[in-house]
Amino acid sequence: MPKFIQLQEHDNVVVALTALKAEETLQINGETLTLQETIPQGHKIAIKAIEKNEDVIKYGYPIGHAITTIKQGSRVHTDNMCTNLSGIENYHYQPKLTNSKRFEQEERFFNGYQRKNGDVGIRNELWIVPTVGCVNGVAEHMLKQFIKEVEDIAPFDQVLVLSHQYGCSQLGDDHENTRQILSDVVHHPNAGGVLVLGLGCENNIVEDFRQGLGEYDQERVQFLVTQFVGDEVAAGVRKLKQIHKAASQDHREPISLSKLKIGLKCGGSDGLSGITANPLVGEFSDYLVAQGGTTVLTEVPEMFGAETILMERAENAHVFNKTVAMINDFKAYFIKNDQPVYENPSPGNKDGGITTLEDKSLGCTQKAGTSTVRDVLKYGERLKTTGLNLLSAPGNDLVASSALAASGCHIVLFTTGRGTPFGTFVPTIKISSNSQIYQKKPHWIDFDAGKLLSYQKEEVLDQFIDYIVAIANGAKAKNEQNDYRELAIFKTGVTL
Known part of the structure; x- marks a missing residue:
């Protein structure tokens, strides 16, 4: 397994894929880099000196700026960098639609329940x-x-x-x-x-x-x-x-995979979430959309800093304007309550190597793959458009997952680097970003995306698709096996 990864050619940091020791040397872009300090797994390393106020680049985008000069080979984290985010912004529609044809449409089915109104269920x-x-x-x-x-x-x-x-x-x-x-x-x-x-x-x-x-x-x-x-x-x-x-x-019968509706969520993320688990879910999202199915990305505060990437993929100006409204309405909610829009990531995220909200958001939004954004739902709205949708809901794991299920999703895919046992009222599949948490918590975690560091992406994706189809066929997710089911509703105002 490699010791580090540079996500984009022009990044000025790399990410440690395993814990590294001080004075250890790495070969990066043909040059020898000596580590100035111990680097935990998932944390960032400066591959060049980064001057005070200079942007830190990861995923090909700024994730904040240096608040002091960062030496080459040093860890880049909360003690030497901070966010670039502030408040509400103005946006302009500049579409960059991929029209990706990476996945063929297959005649694939799952065994589900046909309802009288034309809907289908994966549980009865x-x-x-x-x-x-x-x-x-x-x-x-x-x-x-x-x-x-x-x-x-x-x-x-x-x-x-x-x-x-x-x-x-x-x-x-x-x-x-x-x-x-x-x-x-x-x-x-x-x-x-x-x-x-x-x-x-x-x-x-x-x-x-x-x-x-x-x-x-x-x-x-x-x-x-x-x-x-x-x-x-x-x-x-x-x-x-x-x-x-x-x-x-009632009985199960073959139903086209195009009828599946899948929610996309992450929680307890770490520095590997945007490298393994989230990209895997993004690949699955693109695959399911290619089959005529539907995926839904939510947790709006964890789009801040990466929202323009989603806006560029809006199908048309109408969807773009709905995306802008979703983002700015949520920022206004923070400001109304005298809270900064960048009050994220959590302590657990930081411990796992995520430093700023941009860092978190650029990893988080990878769960949406590269497909065109076809619709934007308000909180509590039900799905009406196939393909990739966005849903307005907070980042809170229980509230956001419940909102995904309420929108009509049959399953919630939940990536995590730290682990969590909960489930909403539909199968809530936990996908670990690292193999350590999968091995430590096999009663919580359904699928190990950490093996992407050692196996071919196509092989792991095929296994993941098969796993999702098995769940749709009736195999129980870990939250179902443990009987962990939660319904959490978003509250913003006064209680009498």
């Missing part, structure tokens, strides 16, 4: 969706009693309560966000049936919620307000049994 689950957090405990009791009484939940794969803490004492956008996300959940094709469970006095009124759903399968979606009945558990179990009966003939 029965969900209890509370309209308010007050009934989370009742829902759990109801679920246990239902399982006890039916003995066999088939054809459902799983019965879940998608608990959350909201649905009351919320105003404005927060109230609408809760209602919209829960509505998206009810419509999700991985659910073969849903019981919407309310209390009766919350401001997320069940009847208003029902009317706001639009068209839905009345055999598969039932409603219960616990204050309106005597024994709410018995009443709920009866409704769950009705849904169970309606689903009795």
